[in-house]
Amino acid sequence: MSWTDERVELLKKMWGEGQSASQIAKELGGVTRNAVIGKVHRLGLSNRNSGSAKAAEPKEKPAAAPAAAAAPKPAAAPKPKPQPKTEPARPAAAQPSADAKPATPARRQIIPAGQPLPPQPSANEISPEALAKVNEVEKKAKKLGLMELTERTCKWPVGDPATEDFWFCGLPAQQGKPYCEAHVGVAFQPMSSRRDRRR
DNA sequence: CCCTGATTCGC
DNA sequence: GCGAATCAGG
Numbered sequence: 001m002s003w004t005d006e007r008v009e010l011l012k013k014m015w016g017e018g019q020s021a022s023q024i025a026k027e028l029g030g031v032t033r034n035a036v037i038g039k040v041h042r043l044g045l046s047n048r049n050s051g052s053a054k055a056a057e058p059k060e061k062p063a064a065a066p067a068a069a070a071a072p073k074p075a076a077a078p079k080p081k082p083q084p085k086t087e088p089a090r091p092a093a094a095q096p097s098a099d100a101k102p103a104t105p106a107r108r109q110i111i112p113a114g115q116p117l118p119p120q121p122s123a124n125e126i127s128p129e130a131l132a133k134v135n136e137v138e139k140k141a142k143k144l145g146l147m148e149l150t151e152r153t154c155k156w157p158v159g160d161p162a163t164e165d166f167w168f169c170g171l172p173a174q175q176g177k178p179y180c181e182a183h184v185g186v187a188f189q190p191m192s193s194r195r196d197r198r199r
Numbered sequence: 200c201c202c203t204g205a206t207t208c209g210c
Numbered sequence: 211g212c213g214a215a216t217c218a219g220g
Contacts, residue, residue: 038213
């Protein structure tokens with residue numbers, strides 16, 4: 001692949017939008033993030049600094065850009081072009097359609113039995129902070145389906161598996177761990193009085 | 200370990 | 211000019 005005008009343009013655009021080199025590389029296809037970075041540098045738009053500040057430092061940590069001011073993330077940039085990716089196209093929201101099932105039957109909630117529900121924080125003693133955090137996070141969760149989980153998505157289940165609105169957090173999981181930061185917080189309990197249990 | 204961008208240097 | 215390898219940091 002060569003750097004055609006189009007590709008360079010897209011590169012510029014995406015870089016300007018704050019996309020990471022790897023993302024740009026993926027989008028472009030046929031190039032690695034290194035290639036992208038290399039190109040970015042050659043184009044002279046390595047740092048979104050406009051003029052001045054001509055790198056007087058030989059080897060200085062540029063200090064993270066004040067991205068704070070900028071939007072946290074353009075979220076899903078409206079890509080005009082259809083993504084070749086396999087998009088399962090989820091039903092979006094779980095709208096209680098006409099034949100909505102009684103959300104709260106008179107009967108007490110029946111647990112499907114079988115597998116113990118995930119370490120749902122119950123009357124446990126988890127840092128209230130963590131709990132609050134989780135509640136917030138669940139709002140922003142990707143709400144992935146079982147099939148959409150990957151090696152690095154939070155696998156924290158939310159909701160009742162027997163219900164329609166059951167999904168997995170899906171947020172970026174912590175390295176190694178199966179959950180995102182928030183859920184790791186509640187998943188791994190301080191492990192207090194659980195000593196014994198040798199194997 | 201995953202990721203990020205930065206730099207080098209043979210091609 | 212290009213980009214893999216490498217570096218440096220999170």
